[in-house]
């Protein structure tokens with residue numbers, strides 16, 4: 001029986017800056033300590049982009065160049081690049097087009113998706129449509145954020161959490177039962193009050209006052225976001241598992257957004273899923289926003305087998321959240 005054509009991840013690569021920002025570095029900047037950060041978030045290090053004149057597009061370009069090398073794809077063969085980010089190089093143009101230019105993807109077009117920490121999930125679901133509908137053959141989806149460019153290093157509620165990085169996947173058609181099978185994507189715009197960057201958009205364009213008020217930084221009501229993150233990721237995973245007639249025992253890996261180790265543990269407990277099968281990179285990279293999921297896939301790539309049932313899940317600003325079910329293709 002012919003199997004349905006699906007978009008599958010056929011390669012993954014990541015890139016993080018060399019410079020580390022450790023908990024002891026943060027102790028010197030804000031009133032915090034290693035014990036509090038590790039016990040409340042699970043984070044020890046983050047990577048911070050310090051290369052002069054480098055921005056999010058440069059991290060994307062490094063991740064994509066590595067991906068092309070690994071998969072043997074030439075820049076000219078790429079049809080489309082989608083970049084999930086909230087820290088694009090400029091308000092406009094989009095970062096995806098800059099990435100196409102920097103890697104020499106002359107035949108590609110691209111655009112950005114802004115869904116904060118759920119960005120990679122939303123972008124992956126979007127990119128998959130173009131492949132599954134046979135509109136394009138080679139689509140690259142990147143999750144990347146230079147959070148250090150919008151973090152207030154005087155605010156201990158946020159500066160201890162976030163880091164910089166980029167991860168990229170190649171999507172191609174497969175007819176062997178592997179690939180992206182289903183996803184649940186959700187949003188609740190009222191969440192904008194609890195997690196946002198207030199100024200710099202059309203609501204509050206940059207003025208001397210917005211700068212003085214420190215409104216060009218990411219801000220969150222951490223406790224309230226935390227509660228919604230656990231609920232949102234758990235319910236999205238349950239829904240995608242249920243409607244694909246699976247049980248949690250059928251799932252080989254869960255790849256959760258890396259915002260707080262306690263959120264991840266709580267979601268795994270609610271799902272009755274063993275932590276050994278939960279992909280983690282929060283300890284060394286912190287919350288890299290749109291990059292957490294592809295960076296996890298990149299680092300766990302060697303442990304994956306063809307046919308593994310994998311669930312990616314995320315929650316972030318918007319609010320946005322969801323879960324995506326795929327069968328690993330290689």
Ligand code: UT7
Pocket residue numbers: 031032033036037040041117156157158160220221222223224225226229258259260263287289315316317
């Ligand atoms: O990725 C996008 C989505 N974002 C998230 O999912 C983040 C969700 N939220 C969180 O991860 C957590 O809420 C935080 C890590 C931001 C904060 O952890 P918490 O356990 O919710 O702490 P809290 O804000 O309730 O604060 C507990 C205590 C407070 O002291 P008192 O009032 O009990 O004396 C805070 O002032 O810890 C204090 N505190 C700190 N102490 C040392 C808050 N931040 C720090 C800090 N270092 N960095």
